[in-house]
Amino acid sequence: MNITVVGVAGRMGQALVRRLCAHPDLRLAAAVARPGSDALGEDAGVLAGAGASGVPVTDDVAAGVAVAELVIDFSTPAASRRVLGECLAAGKRLVIGTTGFTAGDLEAVSEASKHIAIVLAPNMSVGVNLTFKLIEMAARALGDDVDVEVIEAHHRDKVDAPSGTAVRMGEILGQVLGRDLEQDAVYGRQGQVGARARSTIGFSSIRGGDIIGEHTVMFAGIGERIELTHRAQSRDNFVTGALRAALFAVDKDSGLFDMQDVLGLS
């Protein structure tokens, strides 16, 4: 399959190019960076540290889309809007890993997916998405007999808390247990906080060092507890997920899919 990567000079773009250059079945068709990027004209494989690929970095989104069977986008919301338009016009499949879309953007993605196949996943990690499913199963089986707490840890430079993935885990718990994060979430505790309300979904955030990302959901009962933990060791897990999404989408003509669909968990 010929794949065009958009955002090729970024952290995810580089990791994708490295994997594509070594892949037996997938081929880097075009490498798109932002206009004005220092990377323009360079060999995309050399830029990513994977050796010569014969694919020069370009800022021509339309030309990049034209030579692709499928486009993988890890860039910015503004760039992704453009990519979506070009894929729609050219009838090309699209995997979107970029985050930070507005409700209007998501509406446009949904509308475009009536005509082209799109996988949209703010977290492409296979392990995280499987953990989402395990959390759902555990919450369904354990119900209100246990107290649920979400604990996450990230590197010292992360500026928001709790992480988007932790919030998603809380949302899944809320959906299964009939709770609402607006009312039931408790973010950290200090002082005379009183006994724990049964409906609480607790969040704790740890920040330090170079931790890439760790998430635990604790189901604490009387006499036993279950902890479901995912630990990211590198960004490569996102690349693995993106390529699985690409292989999933390649035979789809239209529709909007997420990683639960890609992994057969929906």
Ligand code: NAD
């Ligand atoms: P990054 O900042 O390292 O890379 C983004 C790249 O996009 C930059 O090189 C930037 O120059 C480029 N870009 C901007 N405008 C462009 C344009 N018009 N055309 C082509 N390229 C353009 O960021 P990153 O860590 O690689 O992440 C990229 C995006 O993917 C972010 O939105 C991030 O939140 C998201 N992300 C998602 C997942 C996931 O699992 N879905 C995982 C990691 C990162």
